[in-house]
Amino acid sequence: MRFGIVGTNWITEQFLQAGRTVEGFRAEAAYSRSAERAEAYAERNGIPLRFDDLDAMTASGTIDAVYIASPNAAHAEQAIRCMDRGLHVLCEKPLASNEAEATAMVEAARRNGVLLMEALKTTFLPNFEAIRDHIGRIGTVRRVQASYNQYSSRYDAYRAGTVLNAFDPTLSNGALMDLGVYCLYPVIRLFGPPRAVKANGVLLSSGVDGEGSLILAYDGMEAVVTYSKITFSEAPCEIQGEDGNLVFDKMSQPTRVERRTRDGAVEDLTRPQSEHTMRYEIEAFMETARRGETQSNVNDFATSLATMRVMDEARRQMGLVYPADRKAR
Known part of the structure; x- marks a missing residue:
């Protein structure tokens, strides 16, 4: 599975380290609002593509899924844009700022037939x-x-x-x-x-x-x-x-x-x-996506919305x- 990475912080570094231990994982693209930051992050982590325009990355045809680790307030808007492009989304906890945003994200996953999963690793x-x-x-x-x-x-x-x-x-x-x-x-x-x-x-x-x-x-x-x-x-x-x-x-x-x-x-x-x-949440996310399901059987919509x-x-x-x-x- 080819991932686009949204966010250039320490948690995305951990995500990449874990992903490299999972068979079939590929970090294909990195996004940051700053072109310089995206370039430096991608170069440092061996990611071939880098973007400072999220829509350009999601429309590039080079990725299958997006890992979102941006600030909490950006999760819903970014995730919905990605899902509307037909991409699976693994979104860092908390899923959104509030239940209303989280509900809109769930609706987008169902509407587009893609997987949305909260990255709560525990x-x-x-x-x-x-x-x-x-x-x-x-x-x-x-x-x-x-x-x-x-x-x-x-x-x-x-x-x-x-x-x-x-x-x-x-x-x-x-x-x-x-x-x-x-x-x-x-x-x-x-x-x-x-x-x-x-x-x-x-x-x-x-x-x-x-x-x-x-x-x-x-x-x-x-x-x-x-x-x-x-x-x-x-x-x-x-x-x-x-x-x-x-x-x-x-x-x-x-x-x-x-x-x-x-x-x-x-x-x-x-x-x-x-x-x-x-690595365990990455493996579960990839397997769930392969099965064509819109939600995990562990980190499911009901648990995320209730939280x-x-x-x-x-x-x-x-x-x-x-x-x-x-x-x-």
């Missing part, structure tokens, strides 16, 4: 599959504790008076969109949409959230989600059942999974996993509004 990882496969061994689940708290190096600049992209509301950024989604998406994939959401967050003067917490209410259980870009934590994550717990080190990409019981027994459930953790709905509600409760929200009304 749900494809062997160690996430280990968690999923062993939930039935801990009894009735009563609580999930999911966290992703990672101090951002860009917050140092923010504290010094410079607002970089990570804390810019015009790009639909902030801690919930960047890190919180890594907790919410897997929880919703495992347990479905919650029946109620309670949210609180710390809003920064730039207009985005620096950290926050959510309680997702389910019948008989709750999921407690915490996330931050302005503090850090090394606390593990847990799924707590009446007969035992599943404990894992990281929500975004678990590398160690254990089943623990009240008598102190510990069972290692960890599975071998590539260091290039994005966006929860994030919209959380932001509503926090008073966090993006310019993109006003456009969607």
